[in-house]
Amino acid sequence: MGTYPDLKLFIDGGWRENAETSPVVNPATEEELGRLPHARISDLEDALSAAERGFKVWSKTPPRERADIILRAASIMRERQEEIARSITAEHGKPLAQARLEVIRGAEFFEWDAGEAMRMYGRVIPSAPGSKISVHHHPIGVVAAFSPWNFPMSQPARKISGALASGCSIILKAAEETPAGAIHIARAFEEAGLPAGVLNLVFGTPSEISQFLIPQPSVRLVALTGSTRVGRHLTELAAQSDTRVLMELGGHAPVIVCEDTDVGKAAVSGATRKMRNAGQVCTSPTRFLVHESIFDEFADRFTERAAATVVGNGVEDGVEMGPLANDRRVPVLADLVKDALSHGAELRTGGQRHGEKGYFFQPTVMTNVPSAARIMREEPFGPIAVLNPVKNLEEAIAEANAVPYGLAGYGFTNRADYIDRMIDEVEVGNFSINTLEASLPETPFGGVKSSGYGREGGTEGLESYMTIKNVWHSASIA
Structure with a gap:
């Protein structure tokens, strides 16, 4: 199968291990591939502090510079297509040909969003003489994201690309059963020169992580791809602190x-x-x-x-x-x-x-x-x-x-x-x-009814990661 990656947390630009771990198993052979460290509360506190600092830096980074880093990371992922694909097949079981395509799809998400980030135009609204009204987009803040196990690389890519392209920092809890795809993404961004704290990757008990992160005042968006049941639970948590949610839930x-x-x-x-x-x-x-x-x-x-x-x-x-x-x-x-x-x-x-x-x-x-x-x-x-x-x-x-x-x-x-x-x-x-x-990647993706709300991808995809501000400038005091 080739080399399966070392399983670690990625917090504030560095990799760390913990004593508490869970096994990652090859579903085709039932053999253990490695032990995945679980984040402690202290790790989550570090990740949150790092994301807050990272947001201050990244939100002020010009879109062109953000795009350059994202594109460098995507290029690294493409170069490592075979290594990443074999990791995905080892932990998830899908045929290698499908895993290779997933790596390319993940890279495409980054490439599209990197370009789209440079086209998040505001607008000027015609108004009376002496007044100017304009609309501005701003990155929403720290994102707490949760990705599932069925697409180990492309699902984390969707969350990370939207956040980073918009100027947000992100704490991603990826799936404990299939962690390698997200780890490869973090590696690529580390090598591409992403500032410390902008991307943080944690694993662990889902309820502990969500209950800690979602109520935090600096977490401004909760993004999930998962079941309708979990989506409703996280939405209820987010509602208690009036935190925006982006939910891509179940289908039939x-x-x-x-x-x-x-x-x-x-x-x-x-x-x-x-x-x-x-x-x-x-x-x-x-x-x-x-x-x-x-x-x-x-x-x-x-x-x-x-x-x-x-x-x-x-x-x-x-x-x-x-x-x-x-x-x-x-x-x-x-x-x-x-x-x-x-x-x-x-x-x-x-x-x-x-x-x-x-x-x-x-x-x-x-x-x-x-x-x-x-x-x-x-x-x-x-x-x-x-x-x-x-x-x-x-x-x-x-x-x-x-x-x-x-x-x-x-x-x-x-x-x-x-x-x-x-x-x-x-x-x-x-x-x-x-x-x-x-x-x-260039089309908006999301559901209606119990399949969620909000969109990822397309020109609409970055809007979930941004706030919209109306500015009314009068030439004199009214």
Whole structure:
């Protein structure tokens, strides 16, 4: 696997260890990769003080200079693509080819935001003679950010790039199960010349870290990518101190497959994409709502492709799907399948643990799943697809909107009237037509309803990390 990085905290420009640690395990082999130090309260106090000092320096650094440092760090990450990718595969399990793409995607987040930071224009508002009214953007302050385990490098990159490009300092609590991606990012910024205290990286007990950081007066933004349950909890904590939040939460993405589409291509595309990252993607296509006239053909082709997915250790050639990232997901998925079958769903393939070693789960397809089944309401976050027939587009849209989530949605059709209806009526923050790509660094990404609020990426992405000030200048005392 190559060299797995030393696991340390990064605080005030330096690396540190602690006696209290937890193991980081390879989910494909169940072997220990290293011991991750947990931050003590004293470490969090140091990180907060460092971030406060770092903000004073970084917020006054010209956008061009900030961009230069960010771009240097991104270049270092690109140069180390293979090393970082192998670390990601070791701790997360995803195929090496997907890990390599994740490193590039992470670098792209930094590159886009670095450029966008130089285009955060204010404006002058026409006013009466003797007055000038203008709008200014200012970095919000210290950011407390929390990133998940499913994308060890690109998810931390999204938080760090938005904060740093905007002129903020940041304390990031990355995932304890997959820490290497964030550590590689911190290394790159250290070498790129980022001032001490601007980026701080901690690990530990999530509740202890959030309860310490969020109420602090200097923490002005809480940014999370995670579950809806955790997002609500952190939002409640932040509300007690009137702290702004940026929440990218869970999803349960619908895929509307209309009768006029290319059935074979849509089915193969859907099955392939569903198994990416072992389904551990918040935008993963899960609920396939297929017109009844093409349902049987679609289900057959989808099941055939899903069942052919090559499952194994991510470092092996030809592997398309690795293990789940942690052992607790295996029984959760098995229970969801069991519950659906008890309600009358049809199991077309998979449905149980794969192999005897590692946290593998079979690519799973179920059809005709009743609305009473838990999986119709709960995000599986695993390689399980639900295929149900619908009579028409109206029914499909109603089913798509039947869950509280609204992060991503997809549609397959060539009809302009269908496209217009889905764009207008499907309740999601990101909707894609004839593709299962949900976002790019240059597009705003975020959800509606229980999938969160605020946006990352695109021209809108940096606004969450900034305050807007209206300035009214009168030439004389009124």
